[in-house]
C-alpha cells in the first residue's frame with residue numbers, strides 16, 4: 001500500500017483495518033542474482049538501489065537476527081557532511097543530498113530533521129582547524145558557517161561559555177545537518193526494497209561461502225545454502241569475522257561504542273552540539289530525551305556493552321559543556337559493535353576474491369552514510385567498478401598508502 | 417572491567433590504556449617481502465570474537481606494560497602478565513606467533 005493522505009483517510013474511516021504489513025518477511029530461495037549479507041541500513045539500502053537503479057530484482061538481504069538489530073538501531077542518528085578530506089567530502093555530501101529527498105523517494109517517514117550541527121571550538125588553533133575544514137567544505141559546495149562566541153551565545157545561551165580550561169570561542173555550523181529516525185530508515189528501505197521484489201530474509205545467519213575454485217558462488221546459511229554469483233557483505237561490526245570465512249584478513253578492529261538517553265524533558269536543545277575539548281555530543285529526540293555519547297571504549301569488543309570509565313568520561317564532558325543537565329536522570333545506556341578501520345574511513349569495494357564485494361569500516365559514523373553507502377555499493381556490485389563518489393574507499397589503499405585519515409592519528413583504531 | 421595487574425593486583429580498567437593486539441611481530445625490514453609484511457603488520461588484524469591477547473599500559477599504577485588475555489565477547493580476563501616477561505620468553509623456547 002502506498003502511504004498518502006488518502007490511505008490515512010481510508011483507514012481512519014475503516015477502523016485502521018486496511019493496513020498491510022510494511023514489507024514481506026520472505027523465506028530464502030535456493031538461488032538469487034545477488035545476495036547482500038546484513039540487514040542493517042547499509043544492506044537494505046544497497047538492495048533497494050540495486051533494484052531501483054540497476055534493475056536487479058531477484059536479490060535477497062540475509063540478516064542473522066531481525067533487521068535493524070545491529071548498529072542501525074543503536075546509533076545516535078546524527079547525519080552531516082562536514083568532512084574535510086577530498087575522498088570523504090563528495091561521498092558524505094551525496095549522502096546528505098539523498099537524505100534531503102529520501103522520504104519522497106521511499107514513500108516513508110524517516111523523520112529527517114535538518115536542525116543543524118554545531119562543532120564548538122575552544123582555542124585559537126582549533127578555530128584555525130575548523131575554519132580550514134569549513135573552507136574545504138565550501139569549496140566542494142557544502143554549506144558551512146564559522147560562528148564566533150557571540151553568535152553561538154545567541155543560539156545556545158545555556159552553554160558554559162566561561163569554563164576555566166575550555167572557554168567556548170565559537171563553532172563550525174552546518175545548517176543542513178541534523179538527525180533522522182534510525183528505525184524509520186531501516187523500515188523505509190526495507191519496505192521500498194520489498195516493494196521492488198527484494199526478499200528480506202531474517203533469522204538467516206551466513207556461516208560460510210560456496211566456492212567454485214577461487215570464485216564465490218553463494219553462501220552457507222543457518223537456513224541452508226543459497227547460490228548467487230555476487231555476494232555483498234554489509235555486516236558492520238562483524239566484517240572481520242564474516243570476511244575471515246572467505247579467507248580475507250581485514251584492516252579492521254571491532255570496538256564498542258556506547259550511547260545514552262535521558263528522561264524526556266521539554267524542548268531544550270534545538271540542534272546537534274559537539275564539545276570540542278573532549279568527546280561529547282548531544283541532541284534531543286522528538287520524544288524529549290537527550291541523546292548523547294562520546295568516545296569508543298578503546299579495546300576490541302563484540303559484547304554490545306561497554307564499561308564505566310567511558311560512562312564517566314561522557315558525563316564529565318556533558319557537565320563541562322552544559323552543567324544544567326546534571327540533575328537529569330539517565331533512562332538508558334547501550335552499546336554497539338563498531339567496525340573501526342585503520343584510518344577511520346570506510347571501504348566500499350570489490351575484493352581480491354571474484355564474486356565477493358565488501359562494505360565495511362564505518363566506525364561510529366556510518367548512519368549518516370546509509371543512503372550513499374547503499375547507492376555506491378549497489379553500483380560496485382552491479383557494474384563491477386567503483387562509484388566516483390566512493391572511489392577513494394578502496395580496500396587496497398592501506399597497501400598503496402592512499403589512506404583517508406580525517407583525524408590524522410595513524411593506524412590506531414582506538415584513536416579514531 | 418578490572419584488570420589483575422601482576423604488580424598492583426586487580427585494578428579498575430580506567431587506570432589502563434589499551435594498545436591492542438599483542439600477537440603481532442615486527443617484520444624484518446631487510447626481507448625481500450618487507451613491504452607486504454609491513455602492510456600486514458601495521459594494518460591487518462585477526463580481530464577475533466573470543467580470546468584475544470592484547471597489550472595494556474598501567475599508566476595509573478605501576479606503569480608497566482601488560483599482556484592481557486581477554487574474551488572479546490564477554491570481556492572476561494583469563495590472564496595478565498608483564499609484557500617484558502613475554503618478550504624474554506619469546507626469545508627463548510616458548511612458541512609464539
Ligand SMILES: Cc1cc2nc3c(=O)[nH]c(=O)nc-3n(C[C@H](O)[C@H](O)[C@H](O)COP(=O)(O)OP(=O)(O)OC[C@H]3O[C@@H](n4cnc5c(N)ncnc54)[C@H](O)[C@@H]3O)c2cc1C
Nearest residue numbers: 038040041042064070071072075076078206336366367368
Ligand atoms: C552507540 C552508537 C552511536 C552511533 N551514532 C552514530 C551517529 O550519530 N551518526 C552516524 O552516522 N553513525 C553513528 N553510528 C554508526 C552507525 O550506526 C553504523 O556505522 C552503521 O549503522 C553501520 O551500518 P549498518 O546500519 O549496515 O550496520 P548494522 O545495523 O550493524 O548492520 C549489520 C547487520 O549484519 C548482521 N550480521 C552480522 N553478521 C551476520 C551474518 N553472519 N549473517 C547475516 N547477518 C549478519 C547484523 O545482525 C546486523 O543487523 C553509531 C553507532 C553506535 C553503536
Ligand SMILES: [Zn+2]
Nearest residue numbers: 421424477478
Ligand atoms: Zn600495575
